[in-house]
Amino acid sequence: MPAEHAILGLLAESDPGAHGYDLARHFAPEEPLGAIVRLEPGMLYHHLKKLDKAGWVSATVEQQGVRPPRQVYQLSPDGRAELERWLGAPVERTRELRLEFLVKLFFAQRLQPERASELIAHQRETLARNLASLRSQQAEMASKGRDDRDRAFSINVLELRAAQTTAALAWLEQLDAGA
Amino acid sequence: MPAEHAILGLLAESDPGAHGYDLARHFAPEEPLGAIVRLEPGMLYHHLKKLDKAGWVSATVEQQGVRPPRQVYQLSPDGRAELERWLGAPVERTRELRLEFLVKLFFAQRLQPERASELIAHQRETLARNLASLRSQQAEMASKGRDDRDRAFSINVLELRAAQTTAALAWLEQLDAGA
DNA sequence: AGAGCCATGTAAGAGGTTACATGATTAG
DNA sequence: CTAATCATGTAACCTCTTACATGGCTCT
Numbered sequence: 001m002p003a004e005h006a007i008l009g010l011l012a013e014s015d016p017g018a019h020g021y022d023l024a025r026h027f028a029p030e031e032p033l034g035a036i037v038r039l040e041p042g043m044l045y046h047h048l049k050k051l052d053k054a055g056w057v058s059a060t061v062e063q064q065g066v067r068p069p070r071q072v073y074q075l076s077p078d079g080r081a082e083l084e085r086w087l088g089a090p091v092e093r094t095r096e097l098r099l100e101f102l103v104k105l106f107f108a109q110r111l112q113p114e115r116a117s118e119l120i121a122h123q124r125e126t127l128a129r130n131l132a133s134l135r136s137q138q139a140e141m142a143s144k145g146r147d148d149r150d151r152a153f154s155i156n157v158l159e160l161r162a163a164q165t166t167a168a169l170a171w172l173e174q175l176d177a178g179a
Numbered sequence: 180m181p182a183e184h185a186i187l188g189l190l191a192e193s194d195p196g197a198h199g200y201d202l203a204r205h206f207a208p209e210e211p212l213g214a215i216v217r218l219e220p221g222m223l224y225h226h227l228k229k230l231d232k233a234g235w236v237s238a239t240v241e242q243q244g245v246r247p248p249r250q251v252y253q254l255s256p257d258g259r260a261e262l263e264r265w266l267g268a269p270v271e272r273t274r275e276l277r278l279e280f281l282v283k284l285f286f287a288q289r290l291q292p293e294r295a296s297e298l299i300a301h302q303r304e305t306l307a308r309n310l311a312s313l314r315s316q317q318a319e320m321a322s323k324g325r326d327d328r329d330r331a332f333s334i335n336v337l338e339l340r341a342a343q344t345t346a347a348l349a350w351l352e353q354l355d356a357g358a
Numbered sequence: 359a360g361a362g363c364c365a366t367g368t369a370a371g372a373g374g375t376t377a378c379a380t381g382a383t384t385a386g
Numbered sequence: 387c388t389a390a391t392c393a394t395g396t397a398a399c400c401t402c403t404t405a406c407a408t409g410g411c412t413c414t
Contacts, residue, residue, distance in 0.1 A: 019365075019366090020365070020366070020367090021364065021365050021366075024365090032329045032332050032333050032336075035333065035336065036336065040402085040403070040404080041365090041366080041367080042367075042368080042402090042403080042404080042405090043401085043402065043403085045365095045366070045367060046367095046401090046402095064364090064365075065410095066409070066410060066411090067364065067365055067366080067408090067409085067410080068364095068365050068366040068367075068408080069365090069366085070365070070366085071365095071366085095274065095277060097339065098274060098339065098340070098343075102336055102339070105332075105335075106332060109328065109332065110328070149288065149289070150211045153211050153284075153285060153288065154211050154214065156284075156354060156357075157211075157214065157215065157281055159350060159353070160276065160277065160281070160347070160350050161277070163346040163347070163349065163350045164277075164343055164346055164347070166346065167342040167343055167345065167346035168339070168342070168343070170342065171338060171339050171342045174338070175335060178331075178335075198393075198394090199393070199394070199395090200391095200392065200393050200394080203393090219374090219375070219376080220393090220394080220395080221374090221375080221376080221377090221395075221396080222373090222374070222375085224393095224394065224395060225373095225374095225395095243392090243393075244382095245381070245382055245383090246380095246381085246382080246392065246393055246394080247380085247392095247393050247394040247395080248393085248394085249393070249394085250393095250394085
């Protein structure tokens with residue numbers, strides 16, 4: 001899903017619309033977006049068709065003479081609404097930060113800088129809740145009657161998750177201070 | 180892949196072999212393994228056939244009267260060799276820690292406790308290398324001539340990765356100390 | 359002269375999810 | 387009487403990856 005919303009975000013930035021090849025440039029590995037999301041041409045065109053079917057973008061055909069005709073895509077009102085909704089919603093899991101949250105942040109900063117700090121705040125709340133839940137799972141695990149090896153292992157698993165979540169929270173705080 | 184190696188690991192622990200349903204119990208969400216890897220029956224049986232074709236397990240049929248006959252699987256010498264190889268190899272990326280590394284650790288601790296600390300040491304080296312690479316990318320990024328917004332964003336991305344990697348390294352150190 | 363850019367896609371396949379089918383036995 | 391347990395799988399359906407086809411134009 002992050003790829004499709006990234007496409008919506010790119011279309012929100014490109015005024016008269018954009019065609020697939022235009023969009024593909026933004027997913028090159030040396031571009032900031034491409035450093036996060038990898039998207040091969042095949043999948044890009046596939047997503048564009050899906051978004052069209054969903055009514056989130058609309059296409060107009062431009063003849064090109066020899067070359068295949070360009071499909072010029074524009075963000076539809078429904079697509080804009082979906083993009084807004086998505087930009088405001090934090091991700092639920094820590095592991096989704098590296099992909100989906102970064103894409104949200106990328107577009108929030110460009111499209112509505114004032115909403116970026118809102119997003120960051122919501123994300124901090126969500127991760128803080130997750131961390132609290134991990135802490136209580138740890139407490140519960142310590143009191144559970146099972147094999148010692150199993151318990152020790154499960155506690156280690158929870159500790160890794162807590163450590164990653166804590167690191168992400170610290171990063172978000174720095175982000176907020178920096179912006 | 181972690182799922183298939185988890186199956187090999189389970190078979191290494193079960194002496195006369197095990198059939199699909201037996202193995203499935205270990206992937207229930209309340210089991211330590213199931214808390215890490217989710218594996219629905221459909222995929223489990225699929226993997227067993229694949230492992231059989233690859234020559235890493237061998238099956239013997241046990242008739243059951245009314246019920247479908249049991250396929251009792253045993254680890255083959257090739258399968259054992261593959262398991263050993265996999266258990267010794269650290270994962271390359273930080274994001275693979277949460278799944279693949281934890282599964283390696285789970286089985287390393289059970290099958291050869293002395294090799295678990297070897298695995299941890301290798302993993303620390305790998306992550307330390309990754310962290311150094313991130314640092315140099317940060318330095319390179321700071322000197323690069325591009326849009327200010329893009330540069331700031333890319334630096335933030337690298338900082339998140341570095342923070343996650345650093346947290347993982349600290350967790351590994353604790354693990355090593357604890358074991 | 360050869361490489362790479364333009365601009366779209368298709369085709370093949372790997373891998374995963376979800377749901378369902380079977381049908382007797384046992385536990386609540 | 388209902389639900390879960392046993393034990394295996396199939397079927398439909400997504401998603402993603404990789405590779406390729408087209409064919410003129412521009413740059414080195």
